[in-house]
Amino acid sequence: MKLVVSSSPHLVSPESVPVLMRQVVLALLPALVAAGYFFGPYALFLVVLSATTAVACEAAWQKATGRPVSVHDWSAVITGILLAYNLPPRAPWWLAVVGSAFAIIVAKQLFGGLGHNFINPALAGRAFLLASWPAAMTSWVTPFDARTTATPLPLLIPKGQELAGVAAPAYRDLFVGSVPGCLGETSALALLAGGLYLIWRRVIDWRIPACYLGTAAVLGWVLGGPRGLFRGDPLYHLLAGGLMLGAFFMATDWVTTPVTRRGRIVFAVGCGILTVLIRVYGGYPEGVSYSILLMNLATPLIDRYTVPRQFGAQARKPAASRGGR
Amino acid sequence: MSARTFPGGIHPAYHKLTAGSPIRDLPPPAQVVIPLHQHTGAPCQPLVQKGDTVRKGQKIGDVEAVVAAPVHASLPGKVVAVEPRPHPAGRDVPAVVVEWDGSDATVDLEPHPDPHDLEPTRIAEIIREGGLVGLGGAAFPTAVKVRPPAGTVIDTYILNGAECEPFLTADHRLMVENPQSIVLGLRALMKAAGAPRAIVAIEDNKPDALEAMAAATRGMPGVSVEAVHTKYPQGSEKHLIKALLGREVPSGGLPFHVGVVVSNVGTAAAVGELFATGIPLVSRVVTVTGRVREPANLRVPIGTPFSVLVEAVGGFNGDPLKVIAGGPMMGVAQYSLEAPVVKGTSGLLVLGPEDRVPEPTSCVRCGRCVESCPMRLLPLYLEAYYRAGMIEQTEALHAMDCIECGCCGWVCPARRPLVQSIRLAKLEITARRRRAAS
Numbered sequence: 001m002k003l004v005v006s007s008s009p010h011l012v013s014p015e016s017v018p019v020l021m022r023q024v025v026l027a028l029l030p031a032l033v034a035a036g037y038f039f040g041p042y043a044l045f046l047v048v049l050s051a052t053t054a055v056a057c058e059a060a061w062q063k064a065t066g067r068p069v070s071v072h073d074w075s076a077v078i079t080g081i082l083l084a085y086n087l088p089p090r091a092p093w094w095l096a097v098v099g100s101a102f103a104i105i106v107a108k109q110l111f112g113g114l115g116h117n118f119i120n121p122a123l124a125g126r127a128f129l130l131a132s133w134p135a136a137m138t139s140w141v142t143p144f145d146a147r148t149t150a151t152p153l154p155l156l157i158p159k160g161q162e163l164a165g166v167a168a169p170a171y172r173d174l175f176v177g178s179v180p181g182c183l184g185e186t187s188a189l190a191l192l193a194g195g196l197y198l199i200w201r202r203v204i205d206w207r208i209p210a211c212y213l214g215t216a217a218v219l220g221w222v223l224g225g226p227r228g229l230f231r232g233d234p235l236y237h238l239l240a241g242g243l244m245l246g247a248f249f250m251a252t253d254w255v256t257t258p259v260t261r262r263g264r265i266v267f268a269v270g271c272g273i274l275t276v277l278i279r280v281y282g283g284y285p286e287g288v289s290y291s292i293l294l295m296n297l298a299t300p301l302i303d304r305y306t307v308p309r310q311f312g313a314q315a316r317k318p319a320a321s322r323g324g325r
Numbered sequence: 326m327s328a329r330t331f332p333g334g335i336h337p338a339y340h341k342l343t344a345g346s347p348i349r350d351l352p353p354p355a356q357v358v359i360p361l362h363q364h365t366g367a368p369c370q371p372l373v374q375k376g377d378t379v380r381k382g383q384k385i386g387d388v389e390a391v392v393a394a395p396v397h398a399s400l401p402g403k404v405v406a407v408e409p410r411p412h413p414a415g416r417d418v419p420a421v422v423v424e425w426d427g428s429d430a431t432v433d434l435e436p437h438p439d440p441h442d443l444e445p446t447r448i449a450e451i452i453r454e455g456g457l458v459g460l461g462g463a464a465f466p467t468a469v470k471v472r473p474p475a476g477t478v479i480d481t482y483i484l485n486g487a488e489c490e491p492f493l494t495a496d497h498r499l500m501v502e503n504p505q506s507i508v509l510g511l512r513a514l515m516k517a518a519g520a521p522r523a524i525v526a527i528e529d530n531k532p533d534a535l536e537a538m539a540a541a542t543r544g545m546p547g548v549s550v551e552a553v554h555t556k557y558p559q560g561s562e563k564h565l566i567k568a569l570l571g572r573e574v575p576s577g578g579l580p581f582h583v584g585v586v587v588s589n590v591g592t593a594a595a596v597g598e599l600f601a602t603g604i605p606l607v608s609r610v611v612t613v614t615g616r617v618r619e620p621a622n623l624r625v626p627i628g629t630p631f632s633v634l635v636e637a638v639g640g641f642n643g644d645p646l647k648v649i650a651g652g653p654m655m656g657v658a659q660y661s662l663e664a665p666v667v668k669g670t671s672g673l674l675v676l677g678p679e680d681r682v683p684e685p686t687s688c689v690r691c692g693r694c695v696e697s698c699p700m701r702l703l704p705l706y707l708e709a710y711y712r713a714g715m716i717e718q719t720e721a722l723h724a725m726d727c728i729e730c731g732c733c734g735w736v737c738p739a740r741r742p743l744v745q746s747i748r749l750a751k752l753e754i755t756a757r758r759r760r761a762a763s
Contacts, residue, residue: 001645004646004647012735312574
């Protein structure tokens with residue numbers, strides 16, 4: 001009889017990496033439905049194309065470099081979907097392909113694959129596309145009829161200038177997602193549904209979206225007004241742009257965010273501050289992706305300075321026993 | 326009402342297959358293998374040699390050391406060998422092998438049915454001579470535990486009936502079936518430690534045990550029975566103290582540093598038997614469970630080989646993958662069924678091929694190990710630093726505080742061998758400290 005001898009524990013939780021990653025894919029589906037509804041089948045095509053490219057690139061790269069192919073862990077699927085969610089709904093198809101390939105090969109595999117990349121691959125892909133094809137990446141269309149338009153976000157710029165002809169959308173439209181924007185970011189409702197599901201299933205830490213959204217709302221209210229402090233519109237800051245997508249699905253990426261509780265709070269508050277600063281004072285209309293990317297870079301540092309005090313650390317041994325050793 | 330607990334921990338499936346199975350006496354085996362080292366501390370020297378005849382309860386090994394406990398013959402018969410034999414801890418240890426003569430010849434026993442009339446030091450002496458150690462697994466000599474250094478005040482004695490390891494039910498059944506022994510043992514332990522108050526802590530998934538212990542302790546001054554939340558590792562003594570009293574045992578310290586002594590209910594039952602009848606620790610209850618035909622709670626002589634236990638429950642149910650002494654979270658995987666039941670063996674768990682832990686993949690930094698660690702450590706960093714050979718870093722991140730409960734390894738979705746790495750880091754740190762000291 002042959003017995004296996006190994007270190008304890010001898011049983012493990014059923015929640016493996018692929019199981020958890022599939023939960024994330026599931027949580028991204030409501031936003032996919034919203035994208036199809038508001039922006040039509042082409043938007044869905046972009047998502048599928050992007051996800052397929054991501055998986056294909058990962059498999060091809062791992063084959064070519066002689067590493068075990070790990071696409072069954074579903075992480076490449078998530079990266080592909082998230083990249084597509086950051087594209088304009090009518091972006092040319094090759095943007096999805098190029099962005100996805102960059103995200104997987106450059107941002108993820110070149111650094112060692114899942115678990116070793118230091119920035120969020122999808123956001124790195126988006127930043128790469130925005131820098132390389134700025135016009136294609138900022139050509140927005142209206143929902144349903146796909147007329148060319150501007151996003152609602154520049155309205156946040158409190159410099160007094162009104163964007164001619166563009167009225168601020170109603171909260172209701174912002175909430176359900178019938179506004180121009182990236183194809184997966186417009187529906188706060190769909191993203192909230194997915195995000196709350198992930199919190200309920202404990203796939204993501206509630207502290208990150210809570211602190212990120214909270215900080216952005218407060219700071220948006222303080223700094224975001226056109227005339228002086230405390231005149232901003234916190235609700236508008238929460239619902240417009242990519243904040244919901246970022247807070248629930250990008251800033252919660254395990255690999256590129258801190259592992260300690262306090263670290264996650266610091267990370268999320270940092271994301272919130274940077275987002276509002278970029279929105280209000282920066283040259284870009286939207287600050288979510290860059291703020292998360294910047295905070296990704298700070299993650300190792302944050303972990304290092306937020307090591308929890310171990311059990312029994314603060315207590316001191318009574319004097320009687322201290323001489324014992 | 327939410328029961329008391331501690332931060333961190335996990336909720337594994339409990340698989341308490343034998344929670345309703347009454348304890349059954351195993352007929353004595355043909356031979357018992359009694360290791361001379363069954364406790365934390367100095368190993369015993371044999372007091373018998375090959376060819377000697379021994380009676381049940383006869384002391385067959387002892388050592389002159391403070392932290393130690395003697396061992397006794399668990400069956401009467403002939404000593405057929407004194408030699409190294411497999412030990413459940415994983416290596417060969419000198420053992421006395423006794424061939425049962427079929428009789429029930431027992432040494433003269435001296436009962437002390439009323440421990441309250443005895444001096445604390447006398448109680449500790451009886452407990453030491455009885456070979457008592459913690460039966461929860463760590464096997465720390467009980468007599469040492471109840472007499473902490475002079476000047477220490479013990480205000481609370483905690484009886485640990487949490488039994489948080491999945492599968493194990495030995496303590497549960499003892500509390501249901503034999504609360505009187507536990508209570509007698511507790512009285513002796515409280516007197517020895519000078520504790521005016523005691524708490525019997527039981528996880529709230531064992532209502533029958535809570536009820537039985539409450540009934541048995543009714544009217545006892547200073548003794549209460551408390552339900553604690555069902556969560557692993559609720560039975561870790563540091564976390565039981567935290568849950569019940571809100572005190573944190575200092576890093577590197579022991580429960581007496583916060584005025585507490587913790588003993589397992591099984592230990593108290595054995596102490597009770599010792600005082601009631603005079604019989605030293607020669608048998609214990611073992612849960613034989615998992616992939617066996619008829620999982621059971623068995624009372625077996627110390628030294629019974631594991632192969633006899635497996636036979637007693639009808640054999641394996643399918644091909645075994647692992648045979649574990651203890652529970653699935655902290656138990657030790659066995660390489661041989663020749664290893665015997667020792668004082669610290671609370672269970673024998675058989676796992677099948679479907680329980681194989683999958684191969685590890687890359688850490689995804691999900692932080693679940695951090696969230697679950699009851700010692701508030703960072704298992705993923707401890708592992709990464711250990712694998713990189715950065716032992717000083719593992720020490721700086723308090724690897725030595727790890728209690729090896731296995732929560733991190735259980736939750737890890739990438740199946741990283743976190744506990745194994747931390748354990749190796751601890752060994753290396755200890756070795757370096759020893760080298761530095763010499």
